[in-house]
């Protein structure tokens with residue numbers, strides 16, 4: 001896994017969270033495409049490292065953490081995230097799911113939630129004493145994968161944790177957490193690195209056209225790299241608005257549905273900005289065709305938001321993308 005030696009902009013936030021956390025419960029927000037997970041994982045290790053200031057990577061605690069089997073560390077994430085990150089749990093990580101090795105259950109759709117049973121077990125675990133005497137760490141990634149029941153179950157632990165227990169709640173937007181959860185935590189935001197650092201990092205990864213891809217990704221370098229890994233490049237990115245305006249779906253239909261919807265939302269956003277006399281944000285000014293009407297764009301934006309909120313349906317993803325692109329194309333051609 002990448003860490004602050006690979007992603008140098010994480011070094012300072014790691015130090016801050018390790019040495020200057022004011023609260024036992026922290027919300028780490030923002031920076032989903034800038035290494036939020038990588039930072040959270042290093043902070044959790046640092047809090048338990050026995051050769052501080054860590055994480056040293058050498059002590060028994062660091063070794064146990066790296067093997068995902070530290071008895072004083074628990075990471076709660078939904079199955080979809082475990083799959084995305086290639087995360088597997090060691091002996092300390094039993095989430096109480098009880099479905100390992102069950103062929104019939106393994107065929108069901110992976111859950112997008114951190115389950116209430118896992119949260120309850122983690123709460124019980126957090127109130128037992130630390131095995132290695134350096135407290136305990138409970139990491140939620142992402143914390144908004146807890147439903148309201150799970151989050152409510154956690155409130156008392158956030159308020160009165162067992163001595164030495166630290167909680168780290170990762171989330172892109174803290175507004176997605178209950179106000180009662182937010183009010184009990186210290187908030188720390190991970191900002192994207194400055195443009196020069198981000199561009200230099202991407203160029204070092206062999207990415208051409210870093211500036212355009214950073215524009216596409218809100219300045220977040222790992223998000224920009226992910227676009228390249230999914231087969232996009234700067235030139236293709238710049239063609240997408242024109243493709244949509246022409247009803248051309250070949251690039252978008254090849255993307256996973258959430259990505260395609262996100263791209264269409266970015267095209268729509270920039271077309272609306274231009275229609276209102278502003279500048280596009282995700283594309284270059286010349287790349288977004290003019291002439292789309294605001295009313296049609298607003299309606300298209302509503303439909304895109306509706307689809308974005310719903311679960312992924314991989315079996316009809318290309319059809320869904322075609323319908324969304326067709327709606328966009330009409331917006332450019334009805335005026």
Ligand SMILES: [Zn+2]
Nearest residue numbers: 049056059062
């Ligand atoms: Zn260590």
